[in-house]
Amino acid sequence: MIRFLFSTAAVAALALSVSAQAATPTAAEARKIHDGVLTLDTHLDTPANFGRPGWDILDRHDAAKDGSQIDYPRMVEGGLDGGFFAIYTPQGPRTPEATRAARDGALVRGVEIREMVARHGDKFGLALTADDAAKIKAQGKRVVFMSVENSYPMDGDVTLLSAFYAMGVRISGLAHFKNNDMADSATDKPEWGGLSPLGKQFVAEANRLGVVLDGSHSSDQVLDQLIALSKTPVILTHSGCKAVFDHPRNVDDERIKALAASGGVIQVDAYSSYLIETPKNPEREAAMAALMAKVGARNKMTEAQRAAFLAERNAIDAKYPVPKATFEDFMNHLNHALKVAGVDHVGIGLDFDGGGGVTGLNDASDYWKISQRLLAEGYSREDLAKIWGGNVLRLLRAAEAARAPAD
Amino acid sequence: MIRFLFSTAAVAALALSVSAQAATPTAAEARKIHDGVLTLDTHLDTPANFGRPGWDILDRHDAAKDGSQIDYPRMVEGGLDGGFFAIYTPQGPRTPEATRAARDGALVRGVEIREMVARHGDKFGLALTADDAAKIKAQGKRVVFMSVENSYPMDGDVTLLSAFYAMGVRISGLAHFKNNDMADSATDKPEWGGLSPLGKQFVAEANRLGVVLDGSHSSDQVLDQLIALSKTPVILTHSGCKAVFDHPRNVDDERIKALAASGGVIQVDAYSSYLIETPKNPEREAAMAALMAKVGARNKMTEAQRAAFLAERNAIDAKYPVPKATFEDFMNHLNHALKVAGVDHVGIGLDFDGGGGVTGLNDASDYWKISQRLLAEGYSREDLAKIWGGNVLRLLRAAEAARAPAD
Numbered sequence: 133m134i135r136f137l138f139s140t141a142a143v144a145a146l147a148l149s150v151s152a153q154a155a156t157p158t159a160a161e162a163r164k165i166h167d168g169v170l171t172l173d174t175h176l177d178t179p180a181n182f183g184r185p186g187w188d189i190l191d192r193h194d195a196a197k198d199g200s201q202i203d204y205p206r207m208v209e210g211g212l213d214g215g216f217f218a219i220y221t222p223q224g225p226r227t228p229e230a231t232r233a234a235r236d237g238a239l240v241r242g243v244e245i246r247e248m249v250a251r252h253g254d255k256f257g258l259a260l261t262a263d264d265a266a267k268i269k270a271q272g273k274r275v276v277f278m279s280v281e282n283s284y285p286m287d288g289d290v291t292l293l294s295a296f297y298a299m300g301v302r303i304s305g306l307a308h309f310k311n312n313d314m315a316d317s318a319t320d321k322p323e324w325g326g327l328s329p330l331g332k333q334f335v336a337e338a339n340r341l342g343v344v345l346d347g348s349h350s351s352d353q354v355l356d357q358l359i360a361l362s363k364t365p366v367i368l369t370h371s372g373c374k375a376v377f378d379h380p381r382n383v384d385d386e387r388i389k390a391l392a393a394s395g396g397v398i399q400v401d402a403y404s405s406y407l408i409e410t411p412k413n414p415e416r417e418a419a420m421a422a423l424m425a426k427v428g429a430r431n432k433m434t435e436a437q438r439a440a441f442l443a444e445r446n447a448i449d450a451k452y453p454v455p456k457a458t459f460e461d462f463m464n465h466l467n468h469a470l471k472v473a474g475v476d477h478v479g480i481g482l483d484f485d486g487g488g489g490v491t492g493l494n495d496a497s498d499y500w501k502i503s504q505r506l507l508a509e510g511y512s513r514e515d516l517a518k519i520w521g522g523n524v525l526r527l528l529r530a531a532e533a534a535r536a537p538a539d
Numbered sequence: 540m541i542r543f544l545f546s547t548a549a550v551a552a553l554a555l556s557v558s559a560q561a562a563t564p565t566a567a568e569a570r571k572i573h574d575g576v577l578t579l580d581t582h583l584d585t586p587a588n589f590g591r592p593g594w595d596i597l598d599r600h601d602a603a604k605d606g607s608q609i610d611y612p613r614m615v616e617g618g619l620d621g622g623f624f625a626i627y628t629p630q631g632p633r634t635p636e637a638t639r640a641a642r643d644g645a646l647v648r649g650v651e652i653r654e655m656v657a658r659h660g661d662k663f664g665l666a667l668t669a670d671d672a673a674k675i676k677a678q679g680k681r682v683v684f685m686s687v688e689n690s691y692p693m694d695g696d697v698t699l700l701s702a703f704y705a706m707g708v709r710i711s712g713l714a715h716f717k718n719n720d721m722a723d724s725a726t727d728k729p730e731w732g733g734l735s736p737l738g739k740q741f742v743a744e745a746n747r748l749g750v751v752l753d754g755s756h757s758s759d760q761v762l763d764q765l766i767a768l769s770k771t772p773v774i775l776t777h778s779g780c781k782a783v784f785d786h787p788r789n790v791d792d793e794r795i796k797a798l799a800a801s802g803g804v805i806q807v808d809a810y811s812s813y814l815i816e817t818p819k820n821p822e823r824e825a826a827m828a829a830l831m832a833k834v835g836a837r838n839k840m841t842e843a844q845r846a847a848f849l850a851e852r853n854a855i856d857a858k859y860p861v862p863k864a865t866f867e868d869f870m871n872h873l874n875h876a877l878k879v880a881g882v883d884h885v886g887i888g889l890d891f892d893g894g895g896g897v898t899g900l901n902d903a904s905d906y907w908k909i910s911q912r913l914l915a916e917g918y919s920r921e922d923l924a925k926i927w928g929g930n931v932l933r934l935l936r937a938a939e940a941a942r943a944p945a946d
Contacts, residue, residue: 246654248657297643
């Protein structure tokens with residue numbers, strides 16, 4: 133009798149589990165599950181807005197009007213608990229003077245991130261360890277990790293990574309759109325064949341400090357070498373799948389498998405021209421380049437100048453239209469990565485405020501839609517917890533554990 | 540008739556002026572005049588407290604209980620509008636590893652100053668130019684300038700001064716208690732005979748950026764060379780007069796005159812053992828050194844550990860008493876400096892939270908007493924405005940004007 137009862141209960145539990153996975157949850161059910169997991173985006177370019185005159189992260193902005201995609205109200209709306217706020221530096225000339233200016237600018241950007249958290253300490257918390265994330269969420273606050281996108285500010289002195297670490301940086305990339313003194317870029321001609329000797333020093337230094345290495349924007353060879361050289365698993369904070377669309381910023385299946393096999397993670401981005409084919413249009417590119425040259429540093433603009441800039445940009449878009457990727461295109465990349473790497477090795481890094489954003493997934497208020505779709509496709513709450521934060525935090529913990537005891 | 544009227548008015552005005560200077564104002568009158576001028580202390584070591592667990596600048600502290608001398612409530616009580624919040628680094632080993640740790644620590648201290656202002660943006664404002672000070676005061680806020688006390692964090696790379704400048708630093712000293720790679724200390728054996736070649740590079744770099752050079756803690760030869768080499772006038776942010784008490788941290792009359800003749804300023808400190816003779820007591824020094832070695836980094840203490848530390852320190856003071864300077868001793872140095880240099884070349888830098896403090900002038904609530912005394916001695920409101928802020932702001936303006944246009 134007792135055995136029969138157990139058996140029935142087991143069968144019932146199994147049936148429930150299967151049906152829970154099979155049935156599409158309602159929007160409310162999906163949202164509830166989404167809100168229950170820790171949700172982190174590993175590449176937020178929002179700090180570029182922190183120095184904008186009049187821009188306040190506590191205000192709700194409209195991406196169509198001011199171009200910004202992340203702020204506190206929309207993080208709450210979309211159920212984004214936080215993420216890695218990037219210290220981004222455009223690749224400039226590889227001269228001592230320019231590298232030094234990049235260093236100073238990157239340090240100030242780091243200060244601005246810390247100031248943002250200090251200014252809004254009731255709504256944001258600075259995370260310095262993997263464990264901090266859940267604690268900050270439990271306090272009802274948003275989680276602010278810090279990351280470096282381009283190592284260019286440290287090209288003059290690789291020891292500077294410890295200064296960025298001391299400020300709070302826990303993930304660092306190597307290159308951006310162009311090669312630098314440390315590594316080849318995915319979107320430039322090979323110069324070092326991957327990492328330079330300085331870049332290899334940087335890898336050792338990141339391991340010593342406990343900084344997770346980020347291969348996004350670097351060449352395939354850099355990724356291979358990071359996987360081979362790094363003592364702890366590597367991340368791609370915002371990358372796509374080459375098998376879905378062949379772009380240098382996307383990674384082929386073999387490399388995604390090698391990354392997963394080494395314990396690493398690919399975080400899928402929502403950058404339209406990396407997700408789908410965007411036909412070349414020299415006239416459009418010339419018009420856009422002229423506009424960008426005219427406006428200068430975007431975070432120095434007044435709101436009026438920004439509105440004028442966006443109006444001109446919209447006019448260029450209207451005159452030379454380009455196809456815009458959709459939520460479905462993003463999901464194609466995400467699902468492909470999940471199929472190739474498995475749920476333990478995939479995450480989310482949309483590149484909002486840095487060029488990311490597609491139709492239907494265009495600002496922080498949209499994050500929860502990803503959970504809704506993944507649940508509809510049969511992924512469990514546990515899967516979501518890994519994809520949204522568990523995987524990247526596993527990498528942070530590995531880096532913390534391998535950190536040299538002296539520091 | 541009209542001429543007679545003018546003449547009478549002029550005589551009356553003159554008589555009023557003379558009597559205003561001669562009559563001792565009441566405490567209320569003195570306080571009113573004090574509150575009407577911009578009051579800056581050029582050496583506040585308070586940032587060392589910013590990382591103290593549980594310490595909040597908005598709380599009113601008791602110097603006798605927790606050792607701290609500056610906080611918002613006491614700044615209001617004493618009428619201190621603000622000052623230069625120092626990034627202080629103790630002189631450590633002159634090795635690449637130690638210099639690098641000093642660099643990282645100093646940058647983090649800079650971040651903590653910026654975070655403090657960001658956290659309390661309704662009560663404090665960051666000042667980046669001389670003109671900012673009056674604007675911030677007019678907003679009803681306290682003025683936070685940033686300074687560097689010891690250049691040791693930059694010994695490995697003199698170009699780092701631009702990073703500190705970018706963070707907000709506008710005054711930088713060279714050495715502290717010991718010689719470093721840039722300069723000889725006033726309290727160490729001569730090594731460079733003043734500035735080292737690197738120190739001379741630092742002077743040029745400070746001039747290029749628009750950073751005022753601070754000779755306090757550096758040797759007399761360093762001061763001479765700063766005056767000779769710097770393109771803009773030099774400051775002593777917290778120093779005393781050798782003619783009043785012969786101590787290496789104090790400056791002789793000839794040098795005070797040379798500093799004044801070059802347009803510079805001496806800001807008088809309230810550091811007891813620099814103001815008056817403190818007999819050597821090896822047993823006391825050994826007991827104090829043992830205590831300091833035991834407690835380690837003071838800003839890492841919990842409040843309980845700090846209370847225990849202060850209790851032990853008080854016990855040492857009771858067992859081996861030392862004479863403590865008084866408000867009168869401080870005024871002797873201040874008046875001597877005023878006599879030798881004149882009101883255009885003297886200011887206030889008490890070294891609170893860094894060892895400063897004498898009987899009767901021991902925390903921020905006491906600042907206005909200096910004005911009360913100076914008024915009683917016949918100094919005018921205009922004199923006070925120079926001493927309390929006008930002089931140091933003149934040096935900042937000179938540095939701003941001489942700043943290389945490229946940056």
